[in-house]
Amino acid sequence: MIILALALGLITWQGWQRLDSQQQRLDELAQQAQNSASQQAVSELESRIEEGEAERSQALESTVSELRSELDSYRSDINSTLDEVLTQLSQEQDTDERDWLHAEAAYLLRLANQRLQLEGDVEGAAALLRTADARLADADNPALTPVRREIANELAALDAVPQVDRTGIYLALNAQQERVAGLRLSQEIEERAVTSSIEQPPTGTFQRQLARFGEELKDLVVIRQHDEALEALITPEQESYLRQSLRLILEQSQLALLKEEPELYEASIDKALELLNGYYDTEREETQSVIARLQELKQAEVKPELPDISASQQALASFIDNRFESRRQDGGDA
Template identity: 30%
Template sequence: MTEHTTPTIPQDDATRKADSPHASTPLSGDAEPRPAAPSRPAGGKIPPAGNGKPGKTAGGRRPLALILAALALVIAVLLAIGVYIAARQQAHQQEAARAQLQASLDELNQAQQTQRQQYQESLAAQRQALDAARAQQAAQGRELEDLQNKLTAITGTNANTWLLSQADFLVKMAGRKLWSDRDVVTAGALLKSADASLAQMNDPSLTEARRAITEDIGTLAGVSQIDFDGIILKLNQLTNQVDNLRLADNDSDESPMDSDSGELSGSIQEWRQNLSKSWHNFMNDFITVRRRDTGAEPLLAPNQDVYLRENIRARLLVAAQSVPRHQNEIYQQSLDSVSTWVRAYFNADDANTRAFLSQLDALGQEDITMNLPDSLQSQPLLDKLMQTRVRNLLAQPAAPAAQGE
């Protein structure tokens, strides 16, 4: 450190400064420290300082050390204040970061709690749906087991129930074929199949039902069999022969009742006879009297035979349609109309007309009605057997299913 030279100061100032030991020289960045002035004596006079020349004081190094110590202390205090302020700011920043982190953590926990709650609710709903599905599956399983037990009871333990059900079905089908389709042959075959099913059961209690089926078969065998298809084919053949019929000749003129000659004479002397003949010939053009020994034939224009033939075909078609429906009255009325028209408008002496009328009369002798029985004796008996043996068995609960429940 460079040593500074203290300038010479007056004695009074030095004495005054020395008297005030607590006085200190103000410090600044550019100012240099000054040594303390010697204290003034009690008499008010400043004692001479040696030889009167300026010089170093005895304690010249001590104020500088104090100044440096004070400066160091101030710097330390400032540093401590700065460190405290920095630590305070850092503490505030850490507290804000901690608060923000805590808020994020709270939000995350809240979100996790919400998700956990939703998951638990969804899991509870799925468990409820699973429990309902399991309950439904268990109920369906019990129903299926019940049906299987019933089926086993029907098929395994009592196979004759199937034969009885089959016989009942065949008898009902026989009734439908008999009354709906008028098919006696098929109805009889169905009844025979029903009797064969009952015979396989080998059950003496079914004797009454089999006797009723046998009586029904005998009743159907006594029904008259009519060839309905053959009748329809014959009617269609007559329809095709209508065009071969020849109309009757109604234009033949017979001689008048009087046989006198109507020719005029060439003699002048017979003018009276000629005048009378001319008068009669003139009057004959207005009124003509002819003798008819047979019935009057209807007049038909030559261009109207087409309508007549179409009407005959229409009546034959109606007769053919009434055959499968067993409408005997309509069938007979149609054939009678055709026979009347053919005899009235067509030549009865022609060979085609005679053959046509012969076939028509033969068809008119056919009776298309069927005397079918009103009911089958075996049907109510089989219904009673089905009620007592099959339907009651199906209505009873199965024993294994009841024990499982």
């Protein structure tokens, strides 16, 4: 039993030794196989990395080439688009400049009509028409020919309007007032009773005051025909009142001149002539000179007939409306 046990132990130990030896060999073989596989894997990995790098380099070069091509194309498109935009802006700028000229001419024509209708300024209206025509000439558009034709006709009509020297007429009337102050009254004036109403200062508007002066003047003096000259019978107060009435009448004619009221202007001068012929010595040369000068001033054209210069304004307004309507339609079609 002991020998059998020893033999069994020996056999077991030998078997263990063999098994351990085989295990070591297997480990070595496995290690060698693992090392060989690792080297092969590393080699394959290196090969793949090299292939990937080559592919990436090729892809990068291709991408860079494509980006450069696209950038060049994009830059070319931008330059082309920029040229088109600049050309369009240049055209629009030219169009806007012409529109400004049209608008300025329209404003000048409207101002010329207002100057003529409200102020009666013929020369100012003509100057504005000429300036408007110059603006239309700068626009250089044959379609504006009808407008410029109307302006030419209106300038000719304004040139035909008689020139009124209001300053000269006003000063001439003022000079006659000063001369009237030195004229002698007629010796055929008889004194009459003076009513108490003369001592009261006149009230009311200028025309009512003059009418009142005329009524009171009739109560002061009366004209009588005599074969021989009579000594003046009018008092100094009555003479002053008469001269003051004549002065106020001439001032009224000056006011009518400035306000361009021809009816009142002529009526005032007629009233002044009536007083001169009725109460002043018309046989004296200075009196006749004043009467003749007033009759000459009465013929002056206080408010000449003014022409209608609105045709050019209407023609230009129609041109501008048609121009914008055509643009609107072109924009809608586009």
